[in-house]
Amino acid sequence: MHHYHSLQKTLDTHPMGAPMSEEFIEILKILFPPGDVELALLLDFRLRKAGEIAERAKIGVEEALAKLEAMADRGSLLAKKVEGEPAFALLPIYPGLFEYPVMKGGDQKTQKRLAELWHAYYMKAMAEEVARANPPWNRVFPAEEALSEEYEILPYEVASKMMEKVDTIALANCPCRITTGRCDRPLDVCLSFDGAARFLSERGMARLISREEAAAVLKRSEEAGLVHTGSNMADRLVFMCNCCSCCCHFLRLLTEHNYTGGLAKSGFQASLNSPACSGCGICAKERCPVKAIIMKDSLADLSPEKCIGCGLCVTTCPTGALSLVRREGCQPPPANGGELVKAIAANKKRAK
Template sequence: MGHIVNQDREYRLLQQRLDLYAEGAPASPVFMKILKLLFSPEEANFARQIPTRPVPLAQLSRKLGLPEDELNGRVMEMARRGLVFDMEYGGERYVVLAPVVIGFFEFTFMRTRDDLPMAELAKLFEEYMMKDDRFARSVFQGNTQIGRSLVQEEALPQGDYTEVLDWERASHLIQSATAVGVSLCACRHKASHLGKACASPQETCLTLNGGAELLIKNGIARRVTHSEGMRILEECKKAGLAQTGDNVQKNVGYICNCCGCCCGMFQALKTFNIRNAVVTSNWIMKIQESACKGCGACVKACPVGAVHMVEVKEGERIRRKAVCEEKLCLGCGVCYAACRFGSIALQPRPSRVFTPETTFDKIVAMAIERGKLADLIFGDPGRLSYRALGRVASLLENSPPFKALLAIKPVRSVFLNTILSGAKKYTK
């Protein structure tokens, strides 16, 4: 691809390309160090020219002026390292640049690696993600999030399973998946390189359907049977881990089994007070005060610190009891499993939580909320149409009246449907 005169420029342009994603990738010296460890200068130059939406391999070959065979080799190598997505749809291969999350951060730590300085990368990612709130607020600033809490079905009242839809049940997601893969938990693996991982099991990250096939193909996950996937799920529940899943209804891509000490989403919620970093389930904790013994097991079990103990005076006696902060409660059900006295139940939330139907719907909603709709629809900044139409879309989505309209649910629904049909037309 020719001699690269200014290597720093290539990494800066790559960062800018990654920042077009709804999740973002704020610039910082630390992030530049991460990119330089993961991408060679030539790969940075190549990657920053890949659109942020899937593009056919043949089309990318024409755009870059590279023979398809040569391009195929580069894509396969970078996909093996988790830097790009290499997928097939309708008999045609597509390529897209992997975002930071869910993307090359996870793919770096979802397996052991001897080709990278893992301890150094763990330290850099920790600093980039947790030293201040810039990255966390870039990822979690909207209402539509990457992940959602999955309720532990055992915690639900008997006879109420009809209120739980299939895409809300981890067991159904695993048993109905076309493929199941398992990898190391990226968050706990990163923590282990920092010397602060908890005792929870690490091979717990379940990928499903097409996402599983993609990671299995590139050696990032190992294929497991549905029964083994269910066994892993049950072991994670026994270990007190909370389940979070892909925030979509159809073709769910993953189920994470998360601890409160290592999980990046939970850490963002607790450290930076980003209370909507994880979308809640449609259930919420209910404490039966008369049965509560004040043991504090639920406080220790809650992964996001939504439960605390208070002292109440009953006659001449001071009694401890658990109190749930409902605005923080994920509705995961981990507290139910921890309680030995049957004082905890889950009840339906007053109104159902919005869950996008497909991954595309989720990405569009995230882009609207984060002011990046133009970047999504016109994902190739080199095109004239991006400069012209993208400017119009940016002005529209950033205007206060437009944002106010989106706050009205019926208007938001109509707008989403309109954008979905229009964006699909432009991104074909």
């Protein structure tokens, strides 16, 4: 079988999936040029030391290491130290093959071609694949200013509380907005944490920032009408995106593809006190990313079932007519990344 088809099949074994399409094969040809793809084919999602990979490839360790390092530098492979030695693994599509090479940047022509291919692949195959995940990979974190002290707020529900637990934070440009380019909202709002932050900063795809800078990114994003979305797990943050509904691959599952379960809602939802509404239209026209609010008879009209609980409407309503309230029957996120992946893989198998 063609090398690139074999690699697609291996990547598709990850619970994130990597369905076959001609666009994806084209993407793989860019990310793993001839000479590299043969080495990538010897890998899977488990970190393997360079010596072991060289042995499998029947080449010298130095030669293997040079190629593996170059692939990791381009964002095509994950690299970490295992027992002090460099080790490498394949990356899933999200977060990984889609984001990292775009964050790294490079020659304009290749970046433009990658953007076209990723867009086509997302529309044709990947959106549906991601939307099938049960529970969803990512979830919405509410704008903190919108949260009221009236409700008990669990630590995993609040972005800044989750950030208190991390050691390392890195900031990168948003790959969705770079590749989709449908709006001019801020690019430098893509946060990653700990292991992911170290890998991305070491490889020149992101820069390390302080906790204070990260808090400022969250605030700046809320002001710009961007939704905080992050890993759908209770124990830690791997990344925190700040998303628009026109470019983000996960928010667009709801706004463009009508996969209502493609992104987990926050534990809150908007509530409208209609008599207090002045009819300014800010919530409907400028803030709600999922059209859960429309203007009807010159007043706001809220569809709570569409609301994802981002709180963006609440923070800018000039009359205080909007608030966030607890969402009834909201399930807590999986306890950790392992539980999330296990549940998605088991439900995917069951659905086959």
